[in-house]
Ligand SMILES: Cc1cc2nc3c(=O)[nH]c(=O)nc-3n(C[C@H](O)[C@H](O)[C@H](O)COP(=O)(O)OP(=O)(O)OC[C@H]3O[C@@H](n4cnc5c(N)ncnc54)[C@H](O)[C@@H]3O)c2cc1C
Ligand code: SF4
């Protein structure tokens with residue numbers, strides 16, 4: 001199959017861009033901002049995709065690098081009217097089909113396939129049953145891989161939330177599998193579908209009706225990506241949506257907090273998931289003043305580089321530092337986000353810049369209001 | 372370019388800028404292969420090398436290498452030129468967008484010094500921190516750079532109040548075609564009678580004299596308030612007369628656009644996206660005039676009221692539907708403006724539904740951008756209908772942009788829909804040529820905001836006659852080897868037969 005077969009109707013998008021050339025997507029693309037060449041912006045990648053379709057561009061190492069360095073943040077999509085990231089994902093799928101994939105991406109695939117997580121961690125590390133014993137329920141928490149492996153403070157906050165509020169979510173423990181979004185984003189469709197099938201089977205067998213996620217990647221995978229291939233009948237909520245619902249119904253007793261924080265929009269939650277207001281509402285509910293990154297917030301928020309942190313740490317770090325500076329320019333001393341990967345990326349950026357700033361998840365903020 | 376030469380030039384450039392900022396890879400060259408002028412599906416113009424300088428010194432070193440080997444240099448900002456102005460003909464393409472720093476904000480004197488690769492929108496984000504504004508509003512501001520609006524003398528939304536780039540340009544730093552760095556103009560002032568005003572030569576020079584690397588621009592305090600009005604008129608002449616009368620009587624708009632009914636549709640994309648229908652326009656309407664006013668609220672309110680009175684005296688009727696006005700404004704000006712740069716009523720476009728790509732899914736916007744004396748608008752409009760029909764191009768509409776402070780000197784975009792086929796593209800350029808000549812015949816100019824580029828190169832002798840010879844001499848002074856953006860302004864058009 002050639003790229004045209006993967007893009008199908010999306011080929012028209014390439015020609016629309018070729019006609020338009022408006023460049024709205026160029027300057028702000030986080031990868032272009034670091035690497036300089038337009039190649040790395042959406043317009044550049046649209047040109048190259050057209051080049052592949054028309055047979056003017058070969059599948060070189062450089063081309064592979066260009067497509068995999070995109071963070072899929074979707075800023076370009078918000079300022080355009082085309083299916084930019086869907087195109088880039090399909091180009092990746094095509095590259096995968098030609099075995100044109102960077103080594104690190106293959107290693108991460110192998111890690112998911114063999115250890116059910118992208119970090120080559122032991123499987124038991126990602127099912128922290130000693131903290132969160134498995135429990136059947138119609139509404140479950142889906143933990144994902146990153147929180148139990150690299151951001152355990154969120155897990156502890158979640159546990160505290162459940163204890164203090166008396167609201168207990170179910171948890172599948174060893175029957176929860178890596179959501180596979182990383183595989184989907186890289187273009188390993190077959191392996192992604194295997195993960196999806198395992199999870200859907202688990203959900204069915206456990207009679208799950210509602211799934212709450214903390215990780216926006218899991219949120220998108222379960223909510224949007226699985227349904228591209230399967231009929232699914234469960235509902236998915238990001239933790240911020242879930243908390244918003246509980247607070248609306250007055251189900252949580254908490255102590256009012258005070259002070260200013262700046263909220264960082266995770267690309268997967270905001271732009272891909274369209275969850276924009278709920279996290280802010282929850283934080284305001286808790287008594288906090290939510291500051292906004294100047295100019296770049298909500299649908300026009302800028303990427304923190306988190307999605308490529310495991311693949312291109314240096315590039316990710318440059319992107320993270322740019323975002324950190326924007327967030328800090330508000331004067332806030334605490335950054336709150338709704339994505340553990342963004343939080344890791346921003347923490348790393350703060351370390352690199354040698355600034356002291358708290359980077360917290362909404363769940364962590366909530367838990368401090370419950371003590 | 373000869374392979375051996377290319378190799379040598381490449382290694383010299385890498386020595387200067389490092390491997391990360393020089394590329395000969397096809398993957399890095401292809402993204403620069405187009406501009407916004409209509410072309411066929413397979414069109415591409417490739418540079419041999421792309422470089423990303425960060426300072427005047429680096430630009431100078433790059434041009435010195437080009438001068439030594441006599442190879443073309445094409446400066447490029449956002450690449451949205453409508454005349455193929457930043458299409459390379461081999462050689463070195465200089466992407467200016469890493470030169471995007473604001474070097475000085477002189478608040479007391481209302482001037483700023485910037486690197487020329489900064490996009491207009493980015494500059495305004497920075498200026499807003501100081502309560503300042505660079506009121507040069509090209510619709511492509513998200514990527515169009517300061518260097519480009521100098522190199523083209525682009526149109527801006529607010530130019531009936533603030534004027535084109537010459538009204539903002541105090542001085543520039545340029546790298547000439549030999550690589551020499553020269554400061555032109557008058558430091559931080561617009562006012563001087565000393566020497567020749569060589570910085571003005573760089574206005575509309577399209578990179579043919581050298582590369583602008585820094586600019587000192589006058590900026591203004593951001594206005595406290597803005598509002599908009601719109602009017603239907605039975606003809607363009609009615610609309611123009613009303614505006615002339617307003618200016619005479621001291622009603623001074625901040626922006627003025629006069630357009631035909633068809634063009635209105637292009638600017639109500641946001642309205643359609645929201646309501647799914649076209650706004651209502653009275654049967655008898657030929658022209659629609661939109662004005663904005665800015666200043667203290669009471670002043671603005673007074674001007675708005677007065678403008679309504681004057682329009683009524685001239686047979687026009689106000690647009691009562693506020694949504695039409697606001698959505699029009701979204702399409703024309705607000706688009707991508709972040710909240711910090713908007714007044715509360717100014718709405719951005721709906722995310723994921725930007726008008727430009729959305730409107731060009733099957734055909735593209737192609738425009739003849741000319742100027743004619745204001746009394747000739749009606750006649751030029753007739754010619755537009757005639758030529759577009761002659762070449763089988765569907766009318767997209769006309770927009771008259773008032774571009775000179777408090778006067779009715781105009782730039783006009785006569786747009787048509789153009790498909791991708793060779794025949795349609797060829798017909799577009801035939802149409803463009805007739806429009807260009809007619810504009811000159813009517814006492815105007817064939818290019819009002821996009822330079823000559825590759826499109827009007829050669830055709831422009833119709834406008835300039837033997838003056839073109841003198842222009843070439845000026846070019847030789849700045850660019851003795853003829854390497855600066857060759858094929859633009861002079862020589863034969865790549866596009867028009
Ligand atoms: C969606 C859209 C909307 C537009 N709206 C407007 C509008 O409202 N008004 C308007 O006038 N035009 C408009 N245009 C046309 C175009 O955007 C403008 O002409 C704009 O100023 C071009 O900027 P750029 O940075 O993209 O130019 P480029 O295409 O990069 O370059 C334009 C010319 O400037 C030269 N140049 C660039 N940088 C330098 C430099 N530093 N020194 C010397 N020469 C240089 C290039 O060689 C070229 O000749 C629009 C285009 C699009 C696609
Ligand atoms: S915003 Fe969309 S149409 Fe415009 S250049 Fe970028 S990808 Fe192309």
Ligand code: SF4
Nearest residue numbers: 029070071073074076
């Ligand atoms: S998704 Fe983000 S990184 Fe990728 S091209 Fe778009 S803006 Fe750039």
